[in-house]
Amino acid sequence: MGKGYEVLIVDDEPIVGKQLRLALSKDGYSVETYTVPSDALKRIDEKEFDIVVTDIRMDDVNGIEVLERALGRSGKTKVIMITGFAMMELVRYAMGKGAFDFLEKPFTPDDLRAAVGKAVGRH
């Protein structure tokens, strides 16, 4: 189902990226994971991704910056925000900035698969 779709995942917790990569790879997505957000930004500048999944609270670069950079690179990219600190205003802010979906941690791999599947469906 995910064959041919390029996904970039940014989360400063290595275990999160590893698990999400595993879940999405099973569905055929081509996945790149980054634990250093600035490296992810560089990669976004180099390459257009279909889907970007980003944590919001990270050390040097926050998820909103990743969102802006990804959408600045390509309006076709769908950005899914993930965070353990979800609040209504933050969700509205991210959605207002153009995020495609918002998930609260902890979530199951199936939750992410569903969100990514929805994003692919609208691609």
Place this chain on the structure above:
Amino acid sequence: MAVITISKASMGKAVADGIRREFCYGYFDSDEVFLAASKEFGVPEAKIRSALQNAPTLWGMSSATRQKLISCYQSTLAKFLLRDNVVYYGPAGHLLIQGVSHALKVLLWPGDNTTCNIISSISKHDVINEESLYDLVIDTGKTSVEEAVEIISAHALSTRYRTTTFSINCVKNIALSSKVKAALIDVDHDVNVRASGGNVYIHVRAADRKRQKLTAAISNMVKSIRDVVNVEVTVTEDIFQKYAGTYR
């Protein structure tokens, strides 16, 4: 897209109807919620209506009964909102559905001279954004039905109010936590219930000697409720019950 809650007001029904037609949305009002809540929880409709619409009186229903009935209404209202792309016209939507990012909460304010002045001093467009309870306050003294529909529609189309996985889960959590609360209010009318993805966290106060028995009783009761996956009960000591017990 957003779900829209509109408070009861003189031209509220006309505005709700206008939005329903504008977006081809579903529509429901408090009468439907009262009826559905009554069926689901086996409580007379008139009692739920009274708990929500009538002010507390000295000799009226107890605070615990009122809270229980309001929880029944809240749970049913949340389930209705899960349909998505709907307009709700009725009381307390802004209070009962809090923290849901795709719920656009609208207050139609019947402006008098005082309120008009306050509103005018804040916004040229007779609209206030009040983040705490409402997203949008519209002065019906200065705004026609058509204009109100236009203002609400413009806001509803904003991506800020787009449905997300998180916001849908929030509505599900409200539906479940209020259902559990309704079941537990007879145990402790100050019961605190939080739900997250089928996990239910309950906090009650009780005398220390009742702690174990109460925890087991609550767990068993709540586990039988549909959609509950796991129950975590915290009992803190009720000081009043503790001292009352020593004088028995």
